[in-house]
Amino acid sequence: MxxxxxxxxxxxxxxxxxxxxxxxxxxxxxxxxxxxxxxxxxxxxxxxxxxxxxxxxxxxxxxxxxxxxxxxxxxxxxxxxxxxxxxxxxxxxxxxxxxxxxxxxxxxxxxxxxxxxxxxxxxxxxxxxxxxxxxxxxxxxxxxxxxxxxxxxxxxxxxxxxxxxxxxxxxxxxxxxxxxxxxxxxxxxxxxxxxxxxxxxxxxxxxxxxxxxxxxxxxxxxxxxxxxxxxxxxxxRQAKPAITDSPIDTGDSPLLPMPKLAEIPLDKTLDLKGYKPRLHELQDELSELHGKLYRKKVPVIIVYEGWDAAGKGGNIRRVAQALDPRGYEVIPIAAPDREEAARHYLWRFWKSLPKDGHIAIFDRSWYGRVMVERIEGFCTEEDWRRAYREINEFEEQLHDWGAVIIKFWLQIDKDEQLKRFQERQNTPSKQWKITDEDWRNRSKWEEYETAVNDMLQNTSTKFAPWHIIESQDKKYGRIQTLEIITDAIRKRF
Structure with missing residues (x-):
């Protein structure tokens, strides 16, 4: 040139x-x-x-x-x-x-x-x-x-x-x-x-x-x-016509085959006698690995997505109990504020990346683009179709940086969600956990299930695979996530 x-x-x-x-x-x-x-x-x-x-x-x-x-x-x-x-x-x-x-x-x-x-x-x-x-x-x-x-x-x-x-x-x-x-x-x-x-x-x-x-x-x-x-x-410039039937572009990222949510068995349970010793064993191992992560300057990014009332909060607490509070942050993701909404949707997540040697735990994440924003019409169809490729590129850049990326979808069935909603509504100390928005989202269960299946199929890559956690039994789900986290960090070393 x-x-x-x-x-x-x-x-x-x-x-x-x-x-x-x-x-x-x-x-x-x-x-x-x-x-x-x-x-x-x-x-x-x-x-x-x-x-x-x-x-x-x-x-x-x-x-x-x-x-x-x-x-x-x-x-x-x-x-x-x-x-x-x-x-x-x-x-x-x-x-x-x-x-x-x-x-x-x-x-x-x-x-x-x-x-x-x-x-x-x-x-x-x-x-x-x-x-x-x-x-x-x-x-x-x-x-x-x-x-x-x-x-x-x-x-x-x-x-x-x-x-x-x-x-x-x-x-x-x-x-x-x-x-x-x-x-x-x-x-x-x-x-x-x-x-x-x-x-x-x-x-x-x-x-x-x-x-x-x-x-x-x-x-x-x-x-x-x-x-x-x-x-x-x-x-x-005229606005481009909306894209409604073009194939989804996931970029060049190598994708892994993923099952549909309906194919996930939810019958596994763990009694308290087996749960407590295994929980402490895994937390001790994670605590030791956290020190090694800091010494080796390896960042870890853990993403939690899942159905409302699937147990994300309790699951995150069991992980956090094992970590040095100076070396991790839990980042809850809600609707973007004015400053965030005025920029590219990934901007606020780039801002929240952990330092090397630290752990960032995202309670919901950039995947809102292809779930709630898609279902509720907060972005155009062209926006969410394009997002699969953008997210794969984002995560690949994080992987190339050296980050360990661990992504969880916490799965429960519709009956179990209803049971947990009713329990929250009937327990004064838990009523703050249930909102009109939760009930509204539940009424769109089938739409969300389609969106989640699309998300799993189009963004589970070799460098950032999805893990579907069977959370019908919360204790079993917690052990499952801790095992996956410790295993992923061990493999990084």
Missing amino acids: LEKADLKTEISENDFKQQAKELKAALAALQQPIKQNKLPVIILFEGWGAAGKGSLISSLILNFDPRGFKVYSVTEPSEREKREPLLWRHWLNIPEQGKITVLDRSWYRDVSVARLEDPISDTENLRRMNDIKAFERQLTDSGYLIIKFFLHISKKEQKKRFEQLESSKNTQWRVTETDWKRNRRYEDYYRVFDEMLECTSTENAPWHVVSGMDKTAAELEVFRTVVVDCINAALK
């Missing part, structure tokens, strides 16, 4: 003033329709050192109301960020609906300069680029607009600008020894930049290579691309 860029682009001062005035007025008028249409916008700048990214960003944001945008300067990851999944810190900074995020460098550092400066293999670099493409596709599929600029200058021009910066005491700090090393290896960096651009320029998030040789011409090109080619086009 770089060889096609015209580095000779220039513009006269008069032409610049006339065009800039019109484009700046158009930029200033954009934020209100962006807000009204709830369009989240990400504008990112990559490019050569001294190509003019900083001055271009400064010129761009002067046209925006500061209440409607944020600028992030992406530097090398901190020690904490290095221990998180590759895209973790970038997910945290995505804008909410109707706002703009401007990035001075971005996630592309990890597949460009890092390629030459960190020990990254070709295989790892390809995996990273695929993760980035998945990240950008997930955002744009849910309504985000991503505008990507690469500012291109020649080796000779870069050297000239470095020398100019170094000639003044006020600016010499801006040129580092790393900058000079990159200039001397310009051809090597050219190759990795070009490969990055070719691989990650997609229909949903294309690259715009801009000549930075003439800063005024670059400014006009960026303004015109942002206003005319991208934001105005996104605001005018």
